[in-house]
Amino acid sequence: PDPRTFYEAVGGEPTFRKIVARFYAEVADDEVLRPLYPEEDLGPAEDRLRLFLMQYWGGPHTYSDQRGHPRLRMRHAPFKIGPIERDAWLRAMRIAVDESGIEEPYRTQLWQYLEMAAQSMMNSWV
Numbered sequence: 001p002d003p004r005t006f007y008e009a010v011g012g013e014p015t016f017r018k019i020v021a022r023f024y025a026e027v028a029d030d031e032v033l034r035p036l037y038p039e040e041d042l043g044p045a046e047d048r049l050r051l052f053l054m055q056y057w058g059g060p061h062t063y064s065d066q067r068g069h070p071r072l073r074m075r076h077a078p079f080k081i082g083p084i085e086r087d088a089w090l091r092a093m094r095i096a097v098d099e100s101g102i103e104e105p106y107r108t109q110l111w112q113y114l115e116m117a118a119q120s121m122m123n124s125w126v
């Protein structure tokens, strides 16, 4: 078994930076997702998602140092997330993961987590 964390095994911060930047490039052009973001500048949202994912996969705890306990369902409550929003989020993330260069089995592990997480963030069924 690989003794490294998932975070280290996939290349650490540069890999997460690449994935999340690619994801937000899609968000910027997505007519479902873009209107959900309250801020004109997507940069801070990009930082928060990158730091969260780095922490989740065994990297530095900067996310919680800055933001406290993730409480992601609660933090998403202000935004209507139904099947259309979930699918748009996963479409953008799929591109980001596919272009990341992460190898198997890590890529599948990451993707399964993201699908599960997106499903669990839903708060609307329309």
Ligand code: HEM
Binding pocket: 033, 036, 037, 038, 039, 044, 045, 048, 049, 052, 067, 072, 075, 076, 079, 081, 085, 086, 089, 114, 117, 118, 119, 121, 122
């Ligand atoms: C924040 C949308 C799923 C992680 C946000 C924000 C929006 C949003 C509009 C506020 C932007 C901001 O931070 O300023 C969505 C939609 C999803 C989704 C439409 C569709 C399912 C997910 C998933 C994750 C995630 C699956 C994690 C795997 C985060 C994080 C933040 C955030 C870490 C920042 C929380 C904070 O510290 O305030 N999301 N999200 N989101 N989202 Fe999502």
